[in-house]
Amino acid sequence: MKLITIxxxxxxxxxxxxxxxxxxxxxxxxxxxxxxxxxxxTEDDAVFRALGIPVQTGLxxxxxxxxxxxxxxxxxxxWGFSLNLDVLVSESAGLCNRCSPxxxxxxxxxxxxxxxxxxxxxxxxxxxxxxxxxxxxxxxIVSQAEREVFAFQVRRANAKAKIMHVNGITGQGxxxxxxxxxxxxxxxxxxxxxxxxxxxxxxxSYCLGETRIGMEHQLGNIKRIKLKQEQx
Amino acid sequence: xxxxxxxxxxxLKSEVPQVTDFFSxxxxxxxDGGFTLxxxxxxxxxxxxxxxxxxxxxxxxxxxxxxxxxxxLQNTEAPxxxxxxxxxxxDKTGNPEHVELKLIRGSVTSxxxxxxxxxSRLLADIxxxxxxxxxxxxxxxxxxxxxxxxxRFSLEYKLVAQLSQNMNFVMDTKVAEFIAMHAxxxxxxxxxxxxxxxxxxxxxxxxxxxxxxxxxxxxxxxQSRALMIADTAxxxxxxxxxxxxxxxxxxxxxKALSLLVKKEKIVLMATHDPILALMAEQRLIIKNGGIxxxxxxxxxxxxxLARLEELDNKLMSLRTRLRSGELIEES
Ligand SMILES: Nc1nc2c(ncn2[C@@H]2O[C@H](COP(=O)(O)OP(=O)(O)OP(=O)(O)O)[C@@H](O)[C@H]2O)c(=O)[nH]1
Ligand SMILES: Nc1ncnc2c1ncn2[C@@H]1O[C@H](COP(=O)(O)OP(=O)(O)OP(=O)(O)O)[C@@H](O)[C@H]1O
Ligand SMILES: [Mg+2]
Ligand SMILES: [Mg+2]
Ligand SMILES: [Zn+2]
Ligand SMILES: [Zn+2]
Numbered sequence: 001m002k003l004i005t006i007x008x009x010x011x012x013x014x015x016x017x018x019x020x021x022x023x024x025x026x027x028x029x030x031x032x033x034x035x036x037x038x039x040x041x042t043e044d045d046a047v048f049r050a051l052g053i054p055v056q057t058g059l060x061x062x063x064x065x066x067x068x069x070x071x072x073x074x075x076x077x078x079w080g081f082s083l084n085l086d087v088l089v090s091e092s093a094g095l096c097n098r099c100s101p102x103x104x105x106x107x108x109x110x111x112x113x114x115x116x117x118x119x120x121x122x123x124x125x126x127x128x129x130x131x132x133x134x135x136x137x138x139x140x141i142v143s144q145a146e147r148e149v150f151a152f153q154v155r156r157a158n159a160k161a162k163i164m165h166v167n168g169i170t171g172q173g174x175x176x177x178x179x180x181x182x183x184x185x186x187x188x189x190x191x192x193x194x195x196x197x198x199x200x201x202x203x204x205s206y207c208l209g210e211t212r213i214g215m216e217h218q219l220g221n222i223k224r225i226k227l228k229q230e231q232x
Numbered sequence: 233x234x235x236x237x238x239x240x241x242x243x244l245k246s247e248v249p250q251v252t253d254f255f256s257x258x259x260x261x262x263x264d265g266g267f268t269l270x271x272x273x274x275x276x277x278x279x280x281x282x283x284x285x286x287x288x289x290x291x292x293x294x295x296x297x298x299x300x301x302x303x304x305l306q307n308t309e310a311p312x313x314x315x316x317x318x319x320x321x322x323d324k325t326g327n328p329e330h331v332e333l334k335l336i337r338g339s340v341t342s343x344x345x346x347x348x349x350x351x352s353r354l355l356a357d358i359x360x361x362x363x364x365x366x367x368x369x370x371x372x373x374x375x376x377x378x379x380x381x382x383x384r385f386s387l388e389y390k391l392v393a394q395l396s397q398n399m400n401f402v403m404d405t406k407v408a409e410f411i412a413m414h415a416x417x418x419x420x421x422x423x424x425x426x427x428x429x430x431x432x433x434x435x436x437x438x439x440x441x442x443x444x445x446x447x448x449x450x451x452x453x454x455q456s457r458a459l460m461i462a463d464t465a466x467x468x469x470x471x472x473x474x475x476x477x478x479x480x481x482x483x484x485x486x487k488a489l490s491l492l493v494k495k496e497k498i499v500l501m502a503t504h505d506p507i508l509a510l511m512a513e514q515r516l517i518i519k520n521g522g523i524x525x526x527x528x529x530x531x532x533x534x535x536x537l538a539r540l541e542e543l544d545n546k547l548m549s550l551r552t553r554l555r556s557g558e559l560i561e562e563s
Contacts, residue, residue: 098285115402118413122257125285129294142402143456144393145414145463151387152417156257159297162385172352175367176360176384197285 321369
């Protein structure tokens with residue numbers, strides 16, 4: 001079974017792109033399944049289910065969804081094997097821009113859209129910088145020039161990824177993306193595999209439920225803002 | 233790569249000024265004189281790299297990739313595409329598509345056919361340089377040969393630029409800044425001259441004129457389309473331009489096409505507008521997912537085009553009169 005991790009900022013088009021890919025996987029006679037990791041709520045499971053594939057949803061609540069992902073992906077992989085899936089896609093909402101679900105040896109995809117502005121690629125951390133494929137969506141509503149400038153910025157943030165333009169609505173580019181999914185390596189197990197980039201240490205008192213503000217309530221891994229001298 | 237690490241930062245910044253921007257994307261300010269680049273990156277603490285979400289090895293790989301790209305853009309002309317060839321596959325029911333169609337630089341081809349017939353699929357096959365690996369089984373050759381598969385993902389050698397009715401500018405910049413930014417991403421030297429040229433050309437295509445100081449998001453539909461076309465003509469490296477329905481765009485369609493032709497683009501346009509369709513040298517009729525027929529625009533059709541244009545002008549002048557409050561009562 002091929003496991004594929006899909007990350008990307010909220011509403012960038014991850015589900016829309018995956019829906020089109022899943023349709024063409026089905027046309028090849030392959031069995032796909034999906035797992036969605038999100039924070040509070042998601043309706044993506046309904047979208048995947050409407051395509052007739054099995055789905056699991058994991059809600060991380062007050063944890064970072066990517067931290068939650070690492071602790072649970074092995075379980076989901078086993079679930080995929082139990083259903084004899086050919087391809088298991090794991091979609092996670094990249095909420096904190098610093099974590100990423102990408103694992104060494106597992107095909108890693110990051111989905112971003114043209115509307116986010118040219119500064120976005122540099123603001124997105126490891127989920128973009130360590131992806132094998134960067135999918136850019138919503139090219140149908142911006143100008144050719146903006147697409148070119150945006151892709152150039154993506155290249156600057158990740159020199160090695162394959163950069164693809166896919167339209168989440170019409171599916172243009174999705175069969176091409178599918179052909180890359182078909183070449184993904186198999187993932188027989190995850191035990192012992194490693195993340196491409198460490199997740200930040202989220203262990204301060206606020207991680208543990210503290211709500212009061214003030215020095216005396218801050219414990220653990222605390223980092224101070226560096227205030228610079230500024231002229232009035 | 234190794235040699236760049238041994239360069240003094242000050243020397244490097246004057247030789248390759250773009251590295252300053254590259255590093256500032258990662259929040260790294262190269263201001264320490266005296267260090268070589270290698271020493272500088274080496275002395276940054278581990279948790280600095282943790283914070284910026286990248287490790288030193290990957291950062292160096294990205295720098296290497298960036299410098300390569302710079303080099304490609306500055307020193308090599310994109311491999312010259314002089315023609316592309318579409319070799320037929322099959323239609324939706326599997327009937328073979330007996331077509332071998334060569335499209336050369338500076339030519340205009342229109343694509344017509346009902347909704348869902350496969351016009352966009354044909355354009356997508358060209359963009360992807362299909363090699364019997366799309367639903368149509370078509371094969372695309374470039375300069376008569378099978379293109380290098382890696383070119384599919386190359387930003388520098390993208391075969392296709394696209395224009396359509398639905399596209400808008402979304403960036404928060406002024407026209408001149410915007411064009412300069414596009415030129416910069418192409419590493420073009422004399423950006424100022426190009427900015428002036430593009431604005432002048434776009435104003436020839438659009439009805440009402442705009443300046444370099446107009447915010448791009450404030451352009452009207454027609455002005456946006458005009459700027460997109462002029463920008464594509466001057467700044468896009470892609471030899472093929474795909475146009476999806478620009479009939480209602482409010483621009484001078486004839487001038488727009490002739491600008492693209494003058495810049496030696498291979499123009500393909502999906503359209504329902506008879507004037508646009510007849511402006512092309514040939515048109516492809518798409519039916520059930522396949523190219524059903526290829527019609528060369530006849531001399532008689534070209535004559536009719538002149539009459540259609542007259543009609544169109546008449547309608548336009550009626551429109552102008554309506555707008556200015558006149559009655560349209562003559563019989
Ligand atoms: N115009 C246009 N809209 C798109 C495209 N791709 C996606 N969208 C729209 O963008 C919106 C968000 O798409 P989703 O696929 O739900 O995004 P997502 O990344 O899965 O979002 P979350 O799972 O909530 O993080 C939807 O309304 C899509 O229809 C595209 O290529 N073009
Ligand atoms: N030869 C073919 N074999 C199989 N499927 C095809 C073939 N040609 C086109 N299709 C599929 O048919 C569908 C409709 O095609 P497409 O979107 O290109 O139509 P269109 O002519 O652009 O329509 P519209 O005018 O509505 O934009 C797409 O899903 C496309 O992949
Ligand atoms: Mg989603
Ligand atoms: Mg179409
Ligand atoms: Zn996180
Ligand atoms: Zn915390």
